[in-house]
Amino acid sequence: MGNEKPDVDLEGETVVKTERTAEGTAPGEGPEPETVDYGPEKSGHTAAIRVERRRETRYEVVGPLGKGGMGVTSLAHDRRLSREVALKVLRPDLRADPAARQRFLEEAVVLASLDHPGTVPVFDAGTLPDGSPFCVMKRVKGQTLRALLAARPAAEVRSRQGIARMADLFEKVCQAVAAAHGRGVVHRDLKPENVMVDDLGAVYVVDWGLAIRLRDVSPGAGAASPAPGEIAGTPAYMSPEQVRGASAEVGPRSDVFSLGAVLYEMLTGVGPFAASDGQEAMKAVLDRTPPDPRHVNRSVPRPLAAICRKALCKEPSARYETARALADDVQRFRELRPVLAAPPTLLERLAIAARWRPALSSSLATLVALALVAGAAAAYHAAAARRVVASVHASIDVERREIGRLDAELATLRADRAREPSGSAARAALEGRIEELSGLRRDRREHVRALALALAALDVSSLDGKVREIVREETRDRVESDLSRGEPLRARLRIDRALRAYRDGNPAGLEPGDVAWLEEQRARVAAGGAATAPPAAGPAPGRRPGAASGR
Numbered sequence: 085m086g087n088e089k090p091d092v093d094l095e096g097e098t099v100v101k102t103e104r105t106a107e108g109t110a111p112g113e114g115p116e117p118e119t120v121d122y123g124p125e126k127s128g129h130t131a132a133i134r135v136e137r138r139r140e141t142r143y144e145v146v147g148p149l150g151k152g153g154m155g156v157t158s159l160a161h162d163r164r165l166s167r168e169v170a171l172k173v174l175r176p177d178l179r180a181d182p183a184a185r186q187r188f189l190e191e192a193v194v195l196a197s198l199d200h201p202g203t204v205p206v207f208d209a210g211t212l213p214d215g216s217p218f219c220v221m222k223r224v225k226g227q228t229l230r231a232l233l234a235a236r237p238a239a240e241v242r243s244r245q246g247i248a249r250m251a252d253l254f255e256k257v258c259q260a261v262a263a264a265h266g267r268g269v270v271h272r273d274l275k276p277e278n279v280m281v282d283d284l285g286a287v288y289v290v291d292w293g294l295a296i297r298l299r300d301v302s303p304g305a306g307a308a309s310p311a312p313g314e315i316a317g318t319p320a321y322m323s324p325e326q327v328r329g330a331s332a333e334v335g336p337r338s339d340v341f342s343l344g345a346v347l348y349e350m351l352t353g354v355g356p357f358a359a360s361d362g363q364e365a366m367k368a369v370l371d372r373t374p375p376d377p378r379h380v381n382r383s384v385p386r387p388l389a390a391i392c393r394k395a396l397c398k399e400p401s402a403r404y405e406t407a408r409a410l411a412d413d414v415q416r417f418r419e420l421r422p423v424l425a426a427p428p429t430l431l432e433r434l435a436i437a438a439r440w441r442p443a444l445s446s447s448l449a450t451l452v453a454l455a456l457v458a459g460a461a462a463a464y465h466a467a468a469a470r471r472v473v474a475s476v477h478a479s480i481d482v483e484r485r486e487i488g489r490l491d492a493e494l495a496t497l498r499a500d501r502a503r504e505p506s507g508s509a510a511r512a513a514l515e516g517r518i519e520e521l522s523g524l525r526r527d528r529r530e531h532v533r534a535l536a537l538a539l540a541a542l543d544v545s546s547l548d549g550k551v552r553e554i555v556r557e558e559t560r561d562r563v564e565s566d567l568s569r570g571e572p573l574r575a576r577l578r579i580d581r582a583l584r585a586y587r588d589g590n591p592a593g594l595e596p597g598d599v600a601w602l603e604e605q606r607a608r609v610a611a612g613g614a615a616t617a618p619p620a621a622g623p624a625p626g627r628r629p630g631a632a633s634g635r
Contacts, residue, residue, distance in 0.1 A: 143171050143220065153273070154178060154188055154293040159223060162207075168223045169207060179216050191293045192219035194269055202260025204280075204288050224290075226282035229253070233276055233349060241353045242383045244478055245485065250350040251388060251418055256287035258343060258411035264289075265336040265406045268298045272334065274342035275321040276349065298335055319365035320357045321345045324398050327366045337400040340410055344395025344403075351392060352380040373398075387417045390426035420479065420531075476535050480554075483532045490525045494518060533558045556593055563605060572609045579606045 143160040149170060150157050160171035178184035192209040199205075208220035240246035257279055261271060271278075272294040280288040294316045315322075315329045323341035325333040348356040356374035359365040374396065377389040391413050397403045404410040409424075416423045497518050504511035536554035559582050566575035579602050586594050594602075 143169065145171065149223075151175075152291050152293065154184060154191070160220070162220070170204075170221045170223045171218060172221065173212070173216050173218045176216075185217050187293060188217045189219075191295065194264075194292050194295050194297070195219075195221070197267060198264055198269065200260055200263035202256060202263065202287055202289055203292075204290055224280045224282050224288055226280050226286075228277055229257075229279035229281060229346075229350075230276035232281060233353070236353070238353070242381055244383060244481060247351065247383060247385070247388070248418075248482060248485065250347075251414060253281065253287055254343075254347050254350055255411055255414040255418065257289060257346070258407045258414060260287065260289040261339055261343065262406060262408035262411055264295070265339070265408065270296050270298060270335060271339050271342075272296060272326065273317050273321075274339055274346060275318050276346060279346070296334070317342070319362035319369070320355050320359065322366065322369060323400070324370055325400060327369050333400060335400075336406040337403045339407055340395050340403045340405075341397075341400075343407060343410060344392055347392045347395065348374060348377060351377045351384045351388065354380065356396060370398075385417070387423045387426060388414075391417065391423055394425040420482075480532055480535050483528050483535070487525060487528050487532070490521055490528070494521050494525070497521070553593075556595070556598060559594065560598060560601070563602065567605065567609075576606060576609050579609075 142164050143162060146159040146161055146168075148156070149159050152172075155172040155174055157170050157172045160169050161167075162169050174185060174188045178188075189209065192206050195203055196206040196209075204224060205222045206219055207222070209218065211217055236246065257274075261274065264271060269292075271289065271292060273291060274289070278289060278291045280290055282288070315326065317326050319327075321342045323334075323338040326338055345356050348354075357365050357368040357372065359368055377384045377392050378386065391410070394413075395403055395410055404413070413423045413425055497514055501511055501514040501518065504514060533554055536558065563575050563578055563582070566572075566578060582594065582602055583599065583606075586599055
C-alpha cells in the first residue's frame with residue numbers, strides 16, 4: 085500500500101509492520117497474527133500493528149571453534165553484515181543455573197567495556213529463542229599461546245631470538261591485562277590457553293568468564309565482586325591468595341602472579357607449578373618456590389629472570405602492583421634499560437651507558453679492562469673479557485633484529501600512507517607514526533655503532549665481519565657528516581686520527597679504498613676545495629658491493 089511503513093528488524097528476531105487501513109477492513113491479505121486497535125482518528129482510519137516472526141536468523145553456525153569453562157564457541161556467518169564471527173553460547177549443562185547465566189552475560193559486558201586492542205571486540209549479545217544467552221565476538225584467526233609453546237623446538241626455547249620473541253609477546257599480554265586493571269577488572273584465569281596470537285602477530289587475552297570488578301568504574305559495567313571463600317581459576321596458574329580462597333586479597337597483584345607463571349613457562353618450556361592433578365598444583369603454589377628460570381634455561385637473561393621471580397613472589401605486596409608496572413619493566417628490559425626487579429651489574433651498567441650515551445661508548449672497553457686488571461688475575465681477565473664480548477655481540481644481534489622489524493613496519497606504514505589522500509587525518513596520523521618509528525630506528529642504529537666501537541677498542545681479534553663493517557661505516561659516516569655541516573677542521577682532525585689508527589694496527593678494519601678516500605678528502609680540505617661525496621649509486625670506495633650504511 086502507498087501508506088505502508090518500512091519493516092523494522094529487531095535483532096534478527098522480529099519484524100514489526102505498521103499499516104493504515106480503512107475502518108472495518110483487514111490490512112493486507114489473510115488473517116493477521118496480532119492486531120491492536122488504537123481507536124478512530126480524525127481521518128476515520130484506525131492504527132493496526134502486525135507482528136510477524138522471521139524465519140531466518142541473523143547468525144548461521146558454520147562449525148565449532150572451541151570450548152571454555154562456561155561456553156561453547158562456534159564459527160558463524162553474520163548474514164546482515166556478511167562476515168565471519170565467533171558465536172559463544174552458554175554450555176547446555178549450565179543453562180538452568182541463574183548464576184551461570186548472569187556471569188555469562190556479565191563477561192560480554194566486561195569485554196565490551198574494556199575497548200583495548202588486546203581484548204576481543206564484542207559485536208552483539210542477547211538470548212536465543214530457546215532462552216540460552218549468547219554473545220557475538222570478532223573471529224580471531226590464529227592459535228593459542230599454549231599451541232605456540234607446544235610447537236617450539238628445544239633449540240628455539242634456548243635461543244636468544246626465541247626468548248626475545250617471547251618477551252615481546254608477553255609484554256603485549258601484560259598491556260591487555262593492564263587495560264583491564266585500569267578499569268578495576270581482574271581476570272583471575274590467565275594462562276597460555278587464554279591468550280590468542282593471530283596470524284599477524286596481534287595478541288588477545290580471552291575467556292573473561294571468571295573476571296571480577298573490584299570497584300564501580302561505570303554504571304552497569306558488569307562483573308561481580310568475588311564471593312567470600314570462592315576458589316576460582318586454573319590450579320597451576322592461580323595465585324596463593326586465590327588458592328586459599330582469600331577473596332578480599334584477590335586483585336591486580338593476583339593476575340600479576342598468574343602472568344609470572346605464564347612468563348616462566350615461556351622462558352623455560354615448563355610450568356613453575358606443573359603437577360599431576362589440580363590438588364597437587366595448588367599445594368605447589370602455596371609451598372614450592374620454583375627454581376630460578378636461568379637454572380632451567382641458561383640462555384634466559386638475568387634481568388628477565390628477575391622480572392619473572394618478582395611476579396611470582398608468594399607475598400602479594402612483593403609483586404608488581406599491576407600488570408602495567410609489569411609491562412613497563414619488560415619494556416625496560418627490551419630497550420636495554422635497568423629493570424626495577426634487579427639492580428644492573430657493572431657490565432650491564434656499561435652496556436646501558438653505551439646505549440643512552442654513545443659518546444662514552446669508545447671508552448667502554450678501557451673502563452672494563454681497568455676494572456679487570458685491578459680485580460683479578462690474568463686468566464680471570466681473559467674469561468671476563470670473553471663474557472663482555474659475548475654480551476656485546478648479543479646486544480648487537482638484538483638491536484639488528486629490532487632494526488629489521490622497524491624496517492618492515494615502516495615499509496607497511498609508508499605503503500598505507502601512499503594510499504591515503506593528501507591532507508587527510510589518516511595520512512597525518514600515519515606520517516606521525518612514521519616519524520616516531522624513524523627516530524627510534526636512528527637511535528637503535530647509533531646503539532649498534534656504539535657497541536661495535538666498544539668491541540674494537542676492547543679486542544681487535546674479536547671482531548667478525550659484521551662488526552668490522554659497522555666500525556668502518558661509522559668512521560666514514562662521521563667524516564661525511566662533518567663535511568656536510570661545513571666543519572672542515574673537525575673533519576680533518578677525524579681523518580688524521582683514522583689514518584694514524586690505520587697505521588697503528590687498523591682497529592677499525594679500514595680497507596685500502598677507505599684509506600684512499602680519506603686521503604683524498606684530507607687533500608681537498610687542505611687545499612680549500614669542496615669535499616667529494618660518495619657515489620649516488622653502487623658501492624662507495626672501500627665498501628663491499630651491497631653493503632649499506634644503515635642511515
